[in-house]
Each structure stands twice: as C-alpha cells, then as structure tokens.
Amino acid sequence: MSSRRWVAAVPAAPAAWPVEDAAEWPAAIVRTIRPRVLLLAPPSSYRSQAxxxxxxxxxxxILVASQGEYSLMPELAGGLHLDFADAANAIERIAVAHRTAPLSALVPTDDLTVELASLAGAVLGLPHNPPQAARAARRKDLGRAALAAAGLPVPAFRRVDLFAALDLQLQDLSYPCVIKPLTLSGSRGVIxxxxxxxxxxxxxxxxxxxxxxxxxxERQFALVxxxxxxxxxxxxxxxxNGEVQVLAIFDKPDPLQGPFFExxxxxxxSRLPEASIMRVVQRMQEACRAYGLREGPVHAEFRVHDGEAWMLEMAARTIGGDCARVLERVIGRPLEELVLExxxxxxxxxxxxxxxAGVLMIPIPGxxxxxxxxxxxxxxxxxxxxxxxxxxxxxxAMQPLPEGSSYLGFIFAAGPSAEDVEAALRQAHACLKxxxxxxxxVEVG
Structure with missing residues (x-):
C-alpha cells in the first residue's frame, strides 16, 4: 500500500514554527506528516519486527517503546525507553515524545503493555480502550466478574489467597476444577x-x-x-469504535483435558457446526461489551459444550507468539497491517x-x-x-508447562481443507526429534 493513503499534499512547515512543541503546529501541517504510531512492546516480544x-x-x-536500553533490534535500541512498572513516569515520557512529534495512535503488542497503552491514550486524547476495560482483559478474575455481572455464562469461580489457609477458602468446591494465575498467558500455571x-x-x-x-x-492471588x-x-x-469484526476462528483439535493445557x-x-460458530461469535461480541473494550485487537478462547460457548479468557491483543503469520494466509494481509489501520x-x-491454514506451536518435550x-x-x-x-x-534451558513460558518453535501449513492442513502439521511434527x-x-559456597 502506498504512503499516499496517509500523506496530504500541502506545503511544509516554515522554519519559524516551534518544532520543539509539535502539539502547537497548525493542523494543516500536522496532516502533511506521515502518521507516527507508538508501539509498546516488551523487549522479548515476537511482534515488534512484524x-x-x-x-x-x-x-x-513507528516509535517503539520498550524496557531496557540494549537490543540487537535497531527500533528497540533507538526507541523510547520506559519502565513499564512505573506507569506515571512512562506516561510522562510518552507525552514528551508526543509534544516533540505528534503521535497518531498507540498499539500495545502484549499483555504487559495493554494497560499502559490505555492510560497513555486517555492522557493524550488518542483512541484507546477505557483503562478499566484493558485491566479486565489482562486480569482473569476481573474478566470473570465482568462476564458474570453482564449475565453471560461463566463457570463457578473464586479468587483465592495462595498464602492463606487452603481449607477455609475451598469449602463447597466441586471437582474437577482448574487453578490459574490472575495473569500470564499461553496456559502457563493453569492446572x-x-x-x-x-x-x-x-x-x-x-x-x-x-x-x-x-x-x-498477582503473586499472592489466583483463580479457582x-x-x-x-x-x-x-x-x-x-x-x-465498539464494533467487533471476527477475522478467524481456530479449532484446537488436540483434546485439552489436563492436568496441563498446552x-x-x-x-x-473451524469445523464446528454453524450453530456453534454463531454462538461463539455472539458470546465474543457480548464479552467485548461486558469488558468495555472499544478499540484494537482482541484474542479470545472458548469451550463449546451442550450448545453453549463458555469463554475461558480474552485479551486485548493479537494472537500470541509467532502465530499471527498463519492469519496472513487466511485474510491475505499481515495481521499487523490490519491492527495499524x-x-x-x-x-x-x-x-x-x-x-x-494452521500452525503447530511445537511443544517442549521435557x-x-x-x-x-x-x-x-x-x-x-x-x-x-x-x-x-x-x-x-x-x-x-528448556522448561515445559506449566512452569515454562516458551515454545520450541512453529510449523506453518496451508491447503485446501482444514483436515488436510491438520494432517500435514501432524506429519511434519512426527519428523522432528x-x-x-x-x-x-551447581551450588557454590
């Protein structure tokens, strides 16, 4: 796509205008500048280069905002260095960058930066999710509470203190149950x-x-x-603007019954019946409204049982890892382009x-x-x-679930049918040793 889509043909700014405070530039001049997007990304994110x-x-x-000052990726090394744990200071530094050269949008790549992006967007007046919605999308306990308050189907749940007596907190608990962290992704810590x-x-x-x-x-509490x-x-x-557009629904053909959920x-x-697919889409739209999400990507996971779609979790970000590549084969364009647009x-x-199309997140065997x-x-x-x-x-040093947080790698396939793609992925995985x-x-001392 040509950059002409974004740049208007009007004269450049005279040298007398104060370039050190771009927020005061005339609107006509601001429109001549290529849009500048702030990408908030942890240094380990798979998504920054894409x-x-x-x-x-x-x-x-694009201006990349991340933690740490040393990176092999030029965009990170030369970007905006923030302490994600100090939101107030990070927002101030983002505001300074905005005054120097106006930002057109904020895009968080991972769960770690979703809340910060919403807070900064509110301060700068840029499109953003309400901070409480971004928080609900990152915290599983708050997300469950939002769904329940909206009357949507949720399993019986409770927040538990990991450092308090177990028996007093688990009276009347039914089994089987699942314990999971309030945050984390990729099924890490879910048992x-x-x-x-x-x-x-x-x-x-x-x-x-x-x-x-x-x-x-988030160290002290968990969800059961x-x-x-x-x-x-x-x-x-x-x-x-609050309207949800579904890009793809992925089957997870391996039975995920525990004790871990890799x-x-x-x-x-998806090969689900059409009625089940429609139910998933309906519940997705309702859940976004219940959370209060209004802008940006959303990734959700559901269990479909007895005609109902039960949300497991939802995040205000794209699909994790390098899996976004598979979507390009389905929708014909990189997912990151759609998010930026x-x-x-x-x-x-x-x-x-x-x-x-499909992807195998190659599991770590041990x-x-x-x-x-x-x-x-x-x-x-x-x-x-x-x-x-x-x-x-x-x-x-490899570490499998539930402690591990990474995959061995990825296998990508595309073909005429979901059955053919799944078979190809399984055959390719069988080749690997x-x-x-x-x-x-080693203990020293």
Whole structure:
C-alpha cells in the first residue's frame, strides 16, 4: 500500500514554527506528516519486527517503546525507553515524545503493555480502550466478574489467597476444577485438579510459578474455577469504535483435558457446526461489551459444550507468539497491517478466505538443555507445509508447562481443507526429534 493513503499534499512547515512543541503546529501541517504510531512492546516480544515491517508498508513511522536500553533490534535500541512498572513516569515520557512529534495512535503488542497503552491514550486524547476495560482483559478474575455481572455464562469461580489457609477458602468446591494465575498467558500455571490433594499440589506449584511476578497482588492471588469440558476454539478479532469484526476462528483439535493445557495445533476454518460458530461469535461480541473494550485487537478462547460457548479468557491483543503469520494466509494481509489501520481509525477491507491454514506451536518435550532438533529439513518437505521455525538455540534451558513460558518453535501449513492442513502439521511434527541433555544446577559456597 502506498504512503499516499496517509500523506496530504500541502506545503511544509516554515522554519519559524516551534518544532520543539509539535502539539502547537497548525493542523494543516500536522496532516502533511506521515502518521507516527507508538508501539509498546516488551523487549522479548515476537511482534515488534512484524509491526515495523507493516508500518513501513503502510507509509507510517513507528516509535517503539520498550524496557531496557540494549537490543540487537535497531527500533528497540533507538526507541523510547520506559519502565513499564512505573506507569506515571512512562506516561510522562510518552507525552514528551508526543509534544516533540505528534503521535497518531498507540498499539500495545502484549499483555504487559495493554494497560499502559490505555492510560497513555486517555492522557493524550488518542483512541484507546477505557483503562478499566484493558485491566479486565489482562486480569482473569476481573474478566470473570465482568462476564458474570453482564449475565453471560461463566463457570463457578473464586479468587483465592495462595498464602492463606487452603481449607477455609475451598469449602463447597466441586471437582474437577482448574487453578490459574490472575495473569500470564499461553496456559502457563493453569492446572486441573480432580480432588483436594491434587489441588493442594497444584496450589504449591502455582505459588512457585508466580514468585517472580512484579505486582504483589498477582503473586499472592489466583483463580479457582470449575473445569469446563468441550471442544476448544480461539477467536481473533478487531474492534473499532465498539464494533467487533471476527477475522478467524481456530479449532484446537488436540483434546485439552489436563492436568496441563498446552496449546499445540491451531487450524482454521473451524469445523464446528454453524450453530456453534454463531454462538461463539455472539458470546465474543457480548464479552467485548461486558469488558468495555472499544478499540484494537482482541484474542479470545472458548469451550463449546451442550450448545453453549463458555469463554475461558480474552485479551486485548493479537494472537500470541509467532502465530499471527498463519492469519496472513487466511485474510491475505499481515495481521499487523490490519491492527495499524484499525488504530488509525480505518476499516480494514478483508477478502473471503481462500485457503485453510494452521500452525503447530511445537511443544517442549521435557526439561533440559537443547542440543539440537533433527528432522527439520524432512519436516519442511511435507506437502502443504510452508515453514518450520525453531525459535530457540542450542544450549537453551528448556522448561515445559506449566512452569515454562516458551515454545520450541512453529510449523506453518496451508491447503485446501482444514483436515488436510491438520494432517500435514501432524506429519511434519512426527519428523522432528528433539535432542536434549540434563541441566545440572551447581551450588557454590
């Protein structure tokens, strides 16, 4: 797409105008400048480079705001350095950047930056989700409460104190149940328990997983709720001025019954009955309203059982990891382009899906140091497979769920049907052999 979409042909600013305070520039001059988008991204985000490529293709300038001053990515190293834990200071620095050169939109890439983007958007007067809505989308307990208040179907749930007596908090609890952190993503720390002893063991495990969380409340508390049976799907959408546009619905064909809930296969289009798909879309729209979300990407996960769609969780961001690549094969454009256009107030045009597509988030088979992954070339030769990406290098200390927070890599495939795509992903995965060695811990002193 040409940058002419965004740039008006009017004269440049005379040198006398105060470039140090761009907020005071005449409106006609501001319109001559390429839109400038602030991308709020953790330094470990998979998404930063994809957004930078998308912005260049759309004729936009992008300023990356992240933590830390050292990065191999030029956009991070030369961007705006913030302390995400100090929201007030971060917002002030964003405001200074806005006064220097006006920002047109704010785009958070990950859960960590969603709340900050909403707070900064409110201060700068840019399109944003209400801060309380952004918070509900990041915190599972607040999201559950919002759904319940709106009369939407939710499992029985309670917030528990991980450092208080267990028995007093779990009276009248039914089993099986699931304990999960208030935050975190990718099913990290999510554990099913079929009885009180299993819950006690999971309770202690979640305590340890949350020990390094920076926010005290999110270290201390967790959510316990009824286990929901049924087929699981993920929904990717965009919200513009409160209107939800569903981009894709992914089946998760592996049964996710616990005790852990590692996500592996995502395949679209969904093979659920049409009535179930319509129910998922309806509940997605209702949930966005219940949370109060009005702008930007949204990623939600549902269990479908007995004619009802039960939301597991919803986040005000795109699909995680490198999985967004699979959407380009379905909608014909990079997901990041759509998000940026939506952030600018546009209504992205979409073509009807031409292909089925899918991704396998390659699971980590066990703890240890990665030596190598064999069979990658063979996996790439499987018909319909488009790419096999090993995301971690030799010597990486691997940790599976529920403690782990990363995947071994990704396999992408596209083809004429969801069944063909799923079969190709499974065949390619079977080609891989992960070689690992034990990771020994040495105590000194």
């Amino acid at each position: 957004y930078c490529r998308a912005a260049e293709g759309l004729g936009m300038d 099913r328990a079929n009885d009180r002893q299993q819950l006690h063991d999971a309770w202690q495990r979640v305590q340890k997983i949350l020990a390094d969380q920076p926010i005290p409340e 709720e009824d286990y929901l049976p049924g087929a699981e799907v993920a929904v990717e959408g965009l919200i513009s 996500e592996t296969y995502y395949v679209t289009p 939506c952030a600018m107030g546009g209504q992205p045009a979409l073509s009807p899906p031409q292909l089925a 703890a240890g140091l990665l030596r190598r992954v064999e069979g990658v070339a063979e996996a790439r030769r499987v018909p319909l497979v488009e790419d096999v990406v090993i995301a971690i290098g030799e010597g990486y 992960v070689v690992r060695v034990p990771a020994w811990q």
